[in-house]
Amino acid sequence: MRNESLNPHLSDALPDELAGFRPTTTPETSRHAEGTLIDKYGRHITYIRLSITDRCDFRCTYCMAEDMEFLPREQVLSLEECLRIVRTFVGMGVTKVRITGGEPLVRRNALWLMEQIAVLEGMKELVITTNGSQLDRYAVPLMNAGVKRINISLDTLKPERFKAITRIGDLDKVLRGIEATRTAGFTRTKLNTVMMRSINDDEFIDLVRYATERDLNISFIEEMPLGDVGRGRGNTYFSSAEALKLLAGSFELQPTAESTGGPARYWRVQGSDSRVGFISPHSHNFCDTCNRVRITAQGELYPCLGQNDAMSLMPLLRENTTDEPLREAIVRSMGIKPKEHNFTEQLDAPKVVRFMSMTGG
Numbered sequence: 001m002r003n004e005s006l007n008p009h010l011s012d013a014l015p016d017e018l019a020g021f022r023p024t025t026t027p028e029t030s031r032h033a034e035g036t037l038i039d040k041y042g043r044h045i046t047y048i049r050l051s052i053t054d055r056c057d058f059r060c061t062y063c064m065a066e067d068m069e070f071l072p073r074e075q076v077l078s079l080e081e082c083l084r085i086v087r088t089f090v091g092m093g094v095t096k097v098r099i100t101g102g103e104p105l106v107r108r109n110a111l112w113l114m115e116q117i118a119v120l121e122g123m124k125e126l127v128i129t130t131n132g133s134q135l136d137r138y139a140v141p142l143m144n145a146g147v148k149r150i151n152i153s154l155d156t157l158k159p160e161r162f163k164a165i166t167r168i169g170d171l172d173k174v175l176r177g178i179e180a181t182r183t184a185g186f187t188r189t190k191l192n193t194v195m196m197r198s199i200n201d202d203e204f205i206d207l208v209r210y211a212t213e214r215d216l217n218i219s220f221i222e223e224m225p226l227g228d229v230g231r232g233r234g235n236t237y238f239s240s241a242e243a244l245k246l247l248a249g250s251f252e253l254q255p256t257a258e259s260t261g262g263p264a265r266y267w268r269v270q271g272s273d274s275r276v277g278f279i280s281p282h283s284h285n286f287c288d289t290c291n292r293v294r295i296t297a298q299g300e301l302y303p304c305l306g307q308n309d310a311m312s313l314m315p316l317l318r319e320n321t322t323d324e325p326l327r328e329a330i331v332r333s334m335g336i337k338p339k340e341h342n343f344t345e346q347l348d349a350p351k352v353v354r355f356m357s358m359t360g361g
């Protein structure tokens, strides 16, 4: 039994030898999970984010450099390797998986992987994050594959601005994709908007209106210093607190304790079913309730988005036919999950050298 006095406020770390994996003592009451992954600060890890490609059909200015070099194919996990990783985590108590990238829907046969993950014993929530460019044709197949919810990035409703931010993207296609998810029957779809001063801050109100008119949720994200994107980020930084103040001038916002298990804090927009969330890595540290780890398309397990510690899973997959070494590495990774990400408002130098498209959002 976990000692509940080890509360998740992280004042005390567990001794290293206690971080890892707790087998369930009463398997008959836990039909799925064989146990629970617990890090050394007592946080239960039940959620993985898996990047299935570092490639993308956009080049968003906050995410990628203009001349990105992508990984050679042999250095990217095969879809079968992705499935081995997910199956192993789910066997250790993980119940939620987010497929991300890069742009996950540009990976060939991504749907096959999602179908396999959705039916794993113990899986509760398969979700994806996408830029929306392929959703007009994939919304129905994603629903059929067992995907429960979709997050779609949308930073602007102006076509020219959209092209400038994404360097390539076609806004119309993304808007058609959003409509396609609604027609396909997806609910609780969430828009993700990265806040950038003097770039899209004049549209936050319009974006919330767009969301409420379609029963969508929307999260505003503080830009994070991930990767050298060829420009400083300090001048365009826009905080959640300022955005909340701005939106409160146009909408009646009621704080809610609701959570989707992620780092966002939510406000309900009165008169609609929509929620406005704020992901505030700089101004509001959410690490004490962190329940996730990330796996890159290269098979690197990152216990924290904002730190450089990682464990390489690919050789364990390629050199072993059994999954036991992988399982052992996952248990060891619980010992290197840091207490917090340490992002500060010093944004001009990248805090972490990896681009967001490498680690997956």
Ligand code: SAM
Residues within 6 Å of the ligand: 056, 062, 063, 100, 101, 102, 103, 104, 129, 130, 131, 132, 151, 152, 153, 192, 193, 194, 221, 222, 223, 224, 225, 226, 356, 357, 360, 361
């Ligand atoms: N391509 C998909 C998309 O854009 O939704 C999935 C991957 S993308 C890396 C995931 C999320 O990360 C997106 O919502 C994107 O806006 C966000 N993101 C990328 N770079 C970021 C940064 N430097 N700071 C904050 N959010 C970022």
Ligand code: SF4
Residues within 6 Å of the ligand: 056, 057, 058, 059, 060, 063, 064, 101, 102, 103, 131, 153, 356, 357
């Ligand atoms: Fe591609 Fe998403 Fe990064 Fe934009 S944020 S470049 S869509 S991975």
